[in-house]
Amino acid sequence: xxxxxxxxxxxxxxxxxxxxxxxxxxxxxxxxxxxxxxxxxxxxxxxxxxxxxxxxxxxxxxxxxxxxxxxxxxxxxxxxxxxxxxxxxxxxxxxxxxxxxxxxxxxxxxxxxxxxxxxxxxxxxxxxxxxxxxxxxxxxxxxxxxxxxxxxxxxxxxxxxxxxxxxxxxxxxxxxxxxxxxxxxxxxxxxxxxxxxxxxxxxxxxxxxxxxxxxxxxxxxxxxxxxxxxxxxxxxxxxxxxxxxxxxxxxxxxxxxxxxxxxxxxxxxxxxxxxxxxxxxxxxxxxxxxxxxxxxxxxxxxxxxxxxxxxxxxxxxxxxxxxxxxxxxxxxxxxxxxxxxxxxxxxxxxxxxxxxxxxxxxxxxxxxxxxxxxxxxxxxxxxxxxxxxxxxxxxxxxxxxxxxxxxxxxxxxx
Amino acid sequence: xxxxxxxxxxxxxxxxxxxxxxxxxxxxxxxxxxxxxxxxxxxxxxxxxxxxxxxxxxxxxxxxxxxxxxxxxxxxxxxxxxxxxxxxxxxxxxxxxxxxxxxxxxxxxxxxxxxxxxxxxxxxxxxxxxxxxxxxxxxxxxxxxxxxxxxxxxxxxxxxxxxxxxxxxxxxxxxxxxxxxxxxxxxxxxxxxxxxxxxxxxxxxxxxxxxxxxxxxxxxxxxxxxxxxxxxxxxxxxxxxxxxxxxxxxxxxxxxxxxxxxxxxxxxxxxxxxxxxxxxxxxxxxxxxxxxxxxxxxxxxxxxxxxxxxxxxxxxxxxxxxxxxxxxxxxxxxxxxxxxxxxxxxxxxxxxxxxxxxxxxxxxxxxxxxxxxxxxxxxxxxxxxxxxxxxxxxxxxxxxxxxxxxxxxxxxxx
DNA sequence: TTCTTTTTTTCGAGGCTCGAAAAAAAGGGC
DNA sequence: GCCCTTTTTTTCGAGCCTCGAAAAAAAGAA
Numbered sequence: 001x002x003x004x005x006x007x008x009x010x011x012x013x014x015x016x017x018x019x020x021x022x023x024x025x026x027x028x029x030x031x032x033x034x035x036x037x038x039x040x041x042x043x044x045x046x047x048x049x050x051x052x053x054x055x056x057x058x059x060x061x062x063x064x065x066x067x068x069x070x071x072x073x074x075x076x077x078x079x080x081x082x083x084x085x086x087x088x089x090x091x092x093x094x095x096x097x098x099x100x101x102x103x104x105x106x107x108x109x110x111x112x113x114x115x116x117x118x119x120x121x122x123x124x125x126x127x128x129x130x131x132x133x134x135x136x137x138x139x140x141x142x143x144x145x146x147x148x149x150x151x152x153x154x155x156x157x158x159x160x161x162x163x164x165x166x167x168x169x170x171x172x173x174x175x176x177x178x179x180x181x182x183x184x185x186x187x188x189x190x191x192x193x194x195x196x197x198x199x200x201x202x203x204x205x206x207x208x209x210x211x212x213x214x215x216x217x218x219x220x221x222x223x224x225x226x227x228x229x230x231x232x233x234x235x236x237x238x239x240x241x242x243x244x245x246x247x248x249x250x251x252x253x254x255x256x257x258x259x260x261x262x263x264x265x266x267x268x269x270x271x272x273x274x275x276x277x278x279x280x281x282x283x284x285x286x287x288x289x290x291x292x293x294x295x296x297x298x299x300x301x302x303x304x305x306x307x308x309x310x311x312x313x314x315x316x317x318x319x320x321x322x323x324x325x326x327x328x329x330x331x332x333x334x335x336x337x338x339x340x341x342x343x344x345x346x347x348x349x350x351x352x353x354x355x356x357x358x359x360x361x362x363x364x365x366x367x368x369x370x371x372x373x374x375x376x377x378x379x380x381x382x383x384x385x386x387x388x389x390x391x392x393x394x395x396x397x398x399x400x401x402x403x404x405x406x407x408x409x410x411x412x413x414x
Numbered sequence: 415x416x417x418x419x420x421x422x423x424x425x426x427x428x429x430x431x432x433x434x435x436x437x438x439x440x441x442x443x444x445x446x447x448x449x450x451x452x453x454x455x456x457x458x459x460x461x462x463x464x465x466x467x468x469x470x471x472x473x474x475x476x477x478x479x480x481x482x483x484x485x486x487x488x489x490x491x492x493x494x495x496x497x498x499x500x501x502x503x504x505x506x507x508x509x510x511x512x513x514x515x516x517x518x519x520x521x522x523x524x525x526x527x528x529x530x531x532x533x534x535x536x537x538x539x540x541x542x543x544x545x546x547x548x549x550x551x552x553x554x555x556x557x558x559x560x561x562x563x564x565x566x567x568x569x570x571x572x573x574x575x576x577x578x579x580x581x582x583x584x585x586x587x588x589x590x591x592x593x594x595x596x597x598x599x600x601x602x603x604x605x606x607x608x609x610x611x612x613x614x615x616x617x618x619x620x621x622x623x624x625x626x627x628x629x630x631x632x633x634x635x636x637x638x639x640x641x642x643x644x645x646x647x648x649x650x651x652x653x654x655x656x657x658x659x660x661x662x663x664x665x666x667x668x669x670x671x672x673x674x675x676x677x678x679x680x681x682x683x684x685x686x687x688x689x690x691x692x693x694x695x696x697x698x699x700x701x702x703x704x705x706x707x708x709x710x711x712x713x714x715x716x717x718x719x720x721x722x723x724x725x726x727x728x729x730x731x732x733x734x735x736x737x738x739x740x741x742x743x744x745x746x747x748x749x750x751x752x753x754x755x756x757x758x759x760x761x762x763x764x765x766x767x768x769x770x771x772x773x774x775x776x777x778x779x780x781x782x783x784x785x786x787x788x789x790x791x792x793x794x795x796x797x798x799x800x801x802x803x804x805x806x807x808x809x810x811x812x813x814x815x816x817x818x819x820x821x822x823x824x825x826x827x828x
Numbered sequence: 829t830t831c832t833t834t835t836t837t838t839c840g841a842g843g844c845t846c847g848a849a850a851a852a853a854a855g856g857g858c
Numbered sequence: 859g860c861c862c863t864t865t866t867t868t869t870c871g872a873g874c875c876t877c878g879a880a881a882a883a884a885a886g887a888a
Contacts, residue, residue, distance in 0.1 A: 005427050006452075007845045007874060013419050014876090031835060038420075040877050045837055071834025072884040214652045228745075231652060237747035238628045238645060247776035248741035252665070252733065259776055263737075319666065323677075327662035327741060331642075333574075333651035362661035362673055421876045424844060445866060454846050459868055485865025486853040 011047075014039060016400035018047050019056065022077055023105070023395065024208075027060060029074030048077060056083050056399045079104040083399065085144035086390035087133055089152040090195070090382050091125070093117060093170045093222065093290055097379060098132045101387040102144040103394070109140025110383075117170040118289060125171065126181045133186065149394050150190040151386040152178055153198045155225060158241045162191040166240060169223050169258055189397075191389065194241035195219070197234055198385025199340055199378060200227030205388050206381075214335040216328070218245065218321070219378060220343025220350075222290050223258060224266040230332060246270070248327060250320040255283035268320035271296055271343065277313035278303075293342050300346035314346060318353025325354070326361020336371040340381065344374040425461075428453060430814035432461050433470065436491055437519070437809065438622075441474060443488030462491060470497050470813045493518040497813065499558035500804035501547055503566040504609070504796050505539070507531060507584045507636065507704055511793060512546045515801040516558040517808070523554025524797075531584040532703060539585065540595045547600065563808050564604040565800040566592055567612045569639060572655045576605040580654060583637050583672055603811075605803065608655035609633070611648055612799025613754055613792060614641030619802050620795075628749040630742070632659065632735070633792060634757025634764075636704050637672060638680040644746060660684070662741060664734040669697035682734035685710055685757065691727035692717075707756050714760035728760060732767025739768070740775020750785035754795065758788040 014037070021036045022028060028036065034044045051057040058080040083103040090097040094117055099110035115128055129152070137147060156168025163179040165171075179190040200217040213232035219225035224246030228235040236242055246266035247259055254263030255273060262284075267273050272287040278299050303310035325337065339347060351372060358370070375381065428451070435450045436442060442450065448458045465471040472494040495518040504511040508531055513524035529542055543566070551561060570582025577593040579585075593604040614631040627646035633639035638660030642649040650656060660680035661673055668677030669687060676698075681687050686701040692713050717724035739751065753761060765786060772784070789795065 005424055005431075005845095007424070010419055010421070010424060010844090010875060017419075029835075041836070042838085042878075043876055046876090049837090069834080070832075070886050072836070072882095074835065237745070238749065239747045242745060242747045244744040244776055247744045249737045249744075249775055250666070252737045252771070253774070261774060261776060263774075264776065323663045323666045328745065330658040330661045330663075331651070331656060331742065331745070333653045333656045335652065357666070360667070360675055360677075361663055362658055362675060362678065419876095421843060424875090428845090443866075455867070456847080456869080457845055460845090463868090483865080484855050484863075486851095486867070488866065 012400050012402070014043065015047055015051065015402065016396055018044065018051065019079075019395045019399055020392070022057060022079055023392070027076040027078050029076055031074060033077070050402065051399075052077075054399075054402065055080055081106060082145040084146055084148040084394060086149040086151065086387060086394065087136065087147060088383050088386035088390065089129055089133070089150065090379060090386065091115075091117065091129070091152065091154040091170065092195070092379075093155070096128060096132055097383065098129070098136050099383055099387070100136050100140045100144060100147075101391070103391065105387060105391060107383075107387075108144045109136050111136060118172065120171070122171075122173050122176045125176065126178065129178070130182065130185045133182075147186060148188055148398065149390040150182055150186060150188060151198075151390040152182070152190065152192050153195045153382050153386050154192065155195050155223065157244065158192045158194055160236060160239055160241065162193055165192055167259075189393075191393070193386070193389060194225070194227070194243070195378070195382050196225035196227035196243065197236065197241060198227070198383075198389065199338075199381045200229050201234060201385035201388055202381040202383075203338060204229060205384065211336065211338065214333070216245075216325070216335055216337045218325075218337060218339050219341045220269070220339055220347075221341040221378075222271045224269050224321075228332070245324060245328065248324050250324060256286065258287045265320045265324040269317040269324075269343075274313045274317050275299065277316055278310040280309055293345070296342065297345060300349060303346070303349055311349070314349040315353050318350040319357045321350065322354040322357025323361060326358050329358075330362045334370055336373070338373045338375060340375045341378045342376065344376050347374050426814050426816070428457065429461055429465065429816065430810055432458065432465065433493075433809045433813055434806070436471060436493055437806070441490040441492050443490055445488060447491070464816065465813075466491075468813075468816065469494055495520060496559040498560055498562040498808055500563040500565065500801060500808065501550065501561060502797050502800035502804065503543055503547070503564065504793060504800065505529075505531065505543070505566065505568040505584065506609070506793075507569070510542060510546055511797065512543070512550050513797055513801070514550050514554045514558060514561075515805070517805065519801060519805060521797075521801075522558045523550050525550060532586065534585070536585075536587050536590045539590065540592065543592070544596065544599045547596075561600060562602055562812065563804040564596055564600060564602060565612075565804040566596070566604065566606050567609045567796050567800050568592075568606065569609050569637060571658065572606045572608055574650060574653050574655065576607055579606055581673075603807075605807070607800070607803060608639070608641070608657070609792070609796050610639035610641035610657065611650065611655060612641070612797075612803065613752075613795045614643050615648060615799035615802055616795040616797075617752060618643060619798065625750065625752065628747070630659075630739070630749055630751045632739075632751055632753050633755045634683070634753055634761075635755040635792075636685045638683050638735075642746070659738060659742065662738050664738060670700065672701045679734045679738040683731040683738075683757075688727045688731050689713065691730055692724040694723055707759070710756065711759060714763060717760070717763050725763070728763040729767050732764040733771045735764065736768040736771025737775060740772050743772075744776045748784055750787070752787045752789060754789045755792045756790065758790050761788050 017037050021033055030044050030048055034041045057077050060076045060078045081102040081104040085100055085102050088099045096115040097112040100108045102108050154165055154168055155170055157166040159166055165176045165178055167174050178192045182190040196217060196219050203211045203217060215229050217227040226243050226245030228243050247264045249263050250265045250268055251263040255267035256262055257264035257267035271291040275291045276285055299310050303314045431451050432447060435447055444458050444462055448455045471491050474490045474492045495516040497517040499514055499516050502513045510529040511526040514522045516522050568579055568582055569584055571580040573580055579590045579592055581588050592606045596604040610631060610633050617625045617631060629643050631641040640657050640659030642657050661678045663677050664679045664682055665677040669681035670676055671678035671681035685705040689705045690699055713724045717728045
C-alpha cells in the first residue's frame with residue numbers, strides 16, 4: 001500500500017521539484033521557477049531562501065541574455081557547484097575511465113587507462129577502480145565539494161538494486177559486488193548500472209525535446225546493448241537491468257552467441273558475428289573476444305565494394321536488428337532509435353536492411369518514417385548518463401530533505 | 415515539468431488513498447485504515463466522516479469475524495454500492511457480453527448474446543452494444559447507483575487513450591471510435607481497452623499476493639494475446655495498448671499470420687496455426703477465421719495418442735510461445751505466466767515444449783522453476799478487469815475529489 | 829529626480845495532519 | 859447489576875505549509 005502523504009512530505013516534494021527545475025533549466029530566476037513548477041512566487045521564494053541558506057543553490061550574476069529590460073532585474077539561481085561531487089566510473093572491455101563531476105554537472109577531473117578486464121580477478125578490478133578514483137580525488141578533489149555518490153557503468157547485466165554486476169562480456173567472472181566494495185572504500189553510496197541505460201539517460205538530458213519521452217538507444221559494438229526510455233522514464237527489468245535486446249531470439253536454434261545460447265540477435269549483429277560470417281566461419285564457432293575497429297572498417301569497405309560474403313554478413317546483421325526492433329515495437333510501440341557506438345561506422349550498410357525487416361513486422365508499419373540517428377562515440381554519453389544519475393539521486397535523497405541527519409549519509413543507495 | 419503539490423491536493427490524494435484501501439480491503443475499520451494508509455487516526459476519522467457524508471462510504475454491520483473481543487467494537491466501513499455504477503462490455507468473436515456493476519463491485523445484471531462481428535458494419539456494432547446496455551440498465555438500473563462509466567474490452571489493439579479500436583481480429587474494419595459513440599449515447603466517460611490487459615488486471619485483484627507485482631497473462635485462443643503486469647502496474651504501449659506478444663517475430667519470413675505478416679508467434683501458436691499445420695496445409699495458406707473448441711480438442715486427442723502431424727503442430731506452437739517468452743523475458747526479466755483461454759485445454763502438450771524452448775533463451779535461465787498457471791475461461795476475468803478498471807477510475811476521478819462540480823461529469827476519460 | 833515596470837519578499841489567512849486527551853462502546857469480574 | 863478494563867473513535871489545539879495580496883526592492887525611462 002502506498003503510504004499516505006504527510007504534511008512535511010509536502011515541503012520535501014516541492015523542494016525536490018525546485019531543485020530538479022534548476023538542474024534542468026540551468027540558471028532560472030525565481031519567477032521562471034514559479035512558472036516551471038506551478039508553485040506560487042511566495043513558496044518559491046521561501047524554498048529558494050532555504051536552499052541558498054543550506055548551500056544547495058547560489059545566486060549568480062544576472063543571466064547575460066536579456067539584460068536590458070525595465071524593472072527589477074531577475075536574479076539567476078544555479079546549483080552550487082561545491083555542494084557536493086559525484087564520481088563516474090565506466091568499465092568497458094580493456095579500459096577504465098573515471099571522472100569527478102561537481103554538483104552543477106561540470107566535469108572537474110577525468111582520466112582513462114587500459115585495464116585487462118578479461119584476465120583480471122574481481123578483486124583486482126575493484127582495486128584498480130579504487131586506485132583510479134583515489135588518484136582522481138587527489139588531483140581534482142579541491143575543486144569540487146565532498147564526494148557523495150559513485151556511479152559505475154558497465155556492459156552487461158546488473159541487479160535492479162544497482163549493487164552487483166551479474167554478468168558481463170568484459171569479464172569471465174559473474175556476480176561481482178562492486179557497490180559494497182566501493183562503498184566500503186569511499187563511504188558513499190554506490191550504484192552499479194548498465195552502460196546502455198546511461199546512454200539513454202544522457203540523451204534525454206542532452207536534448208529532451210528531440211529525444212522525447214519514448215526512444216530506444218541501441219549500442220552496436222562487439223555486443224549489442226539497449227537502453228529504453230518509455231513514457232519518460234528509463235525502462236528497467238524487475239530483477240535486473242534487463243532490456244537485453246541483444247539476447248532476444250532472432251532465429252531459434254540459430255547462431256552461437258557469446259552468452260552461450262543460440263540464435264540471439266547479437267549472434268548475428270555483434271561485431272564478432274559479422275566478422276565470423278564474413279570470414280566464412282561456421283556460425284556455431286565460438287565467438288572471439290573482440291574485433292578491432294580497423295578490421296570492422298575493412299569488412300565494411302569490402303561490403304560496400306562488392307556483393308560478397310561481407311555484404312551478406314552485414315545484411316544478416318541488419319535483418320537481425322530490424323526484426324528484433326519489430327518484436328520490441330510489438331510490445332512497446334514504435335519509437336525513434338538512436339544507434340550508438342563503433343558499429344555505426346557501417347550504418348549505411350545496415351539501415352536499408354533494418355528498415356526492410358522492420359517493415360515486415362507488426363511494430364514496423366511506419367518503418368519508413370521512423371527516425372534513426374547515429375552517434376559514434378558512446379563513452380561521453382555513458383559518462384554523462386552516470387553523472388546525471390548520481391546527481392539526481394543526490395538531489396532527491398540528500399538535498400531535497402533539507403536538514404540532513406548525518407547518519408543518513410554513506411548508506412546504501414535507495 | 416511535474417506540477418508542484420498544492421495544499422489542497424493533499425486532501426484529495428489522501429481521500430483517494432482511503433478509498434483505494436477500502437476497495438482492496440473490503441470492510442476495514444478506521445483503525446485498520448490507519449494502519450494500511452499510514453495516516454493518523456485523526457486524519458482517517460476526518461476523511462471517513464466526509465466520505466460517509468457524501469455517500470461514498472457507508473458504515474456496515476460489525477464484521478462477522480472476531481466479534482468477541484473486548485473494547486469498543488470496530489465499525490466496518492464499506493463502499494456504498496449505490497454511490498454509482500459502471501457497465502462492462504466484452505466484445506469477442508461472434509459474441510457480446512455486458513454487465514452492470516455497482517460501486518462496491520457486485521454484478522447487478524448481466525447478459526450475453528450472439529453478434530456476427532465479422533460481418534457487422536461499425537455502426538451496427540455500436541448500435542448493438544448500445545441496445546444491449548440500454549436493456550441492461552432497464553432491467554438492473556434500479557438496483558444500483560447511476561451509471562457513471564463504461565469500459566469496453568475487445569481483442570486487438572486500442573489506442574492508449576482508450577478511445578478507439580485500432581485493429582481487431584473480430585472485425586475487418588479498423589479505427590472504430592467506440593468511446594465517442596457510446597459517450598454520446600450514455601453521456602458518461604467510456605474507455606476502450608484490450609481484453610488481455612483486463613485479464614491481467616483481474617488477476618491482480620483476485621489474488622494480489624499470488625500474482626505479485628510482475629506476471630504475464632497469455633491468452634491462448636484463435637489468436638495469441640498478452641497482458642503484462644510490470645512493477646505493480648499494467649504495462650501498456652506509448653501510443654496503443656501494445657503488448658502484442660502474438661506479433662513478436664518467431665521466425666523471420668515464416669508462416670503467414672492472421673495480421674497479414676509472416677513469422678509472428680501467433681502464426682505458429684494460434685488455433686488456426688495449429689490446425690493448419692496439423693492438417694498438413696501450407697504454412698503460407700490464409701488463416702481461417704476460427705476453429706471451434708471441439709475440433710481443437712480432437713486435434714489434441716490425436717496429438718496425445720500418436721506422434722503424428724498433430725503432435726508436431728502442438729510442438730511448433732509450444733516452441734513459438736517458449737522462444738517468444740524468452741525474448742520477452744530478455745527485456746522484462748522472467749516472471750510467472752498465467753495461460754488463459756480455450757487453448758489451455760491442450761496445455762499438457764505445450765508445457766514441456768515451452769519450458770524446453772525457454773531454457774534455451776537468455777530470459778529462461780530459471781525455466782524449470784518458473785511458475786505456470788492455467789485458467790480456461792477468460793470471459794469472467796475480462797469482465798472483472800473491466801469492472802475494476804472503471805471503478806478505480808471512478809474512485810480517482812470522481813469520489814476522491816469530493817464536492818464534485820457537475821460539469822466535470824460526462825467528460826472524456828483521463 | 830520622479831515615475832513606471834518587474835522581481836522578490838513579507839504577512840496574514842486558511843487548510844491540513846498530527847499527537848494527546850477525551851469520549852464512546854463494548855466485555856469481564858465481583 | 860455495577861464498576862473496571864480494553865479498544866475504537868472523535869475532539870481539540872499546535873504546528874506547518876501554501877497561497878494571495880500588498881509591500882519592498884531594484885532597475886530603466888522620462
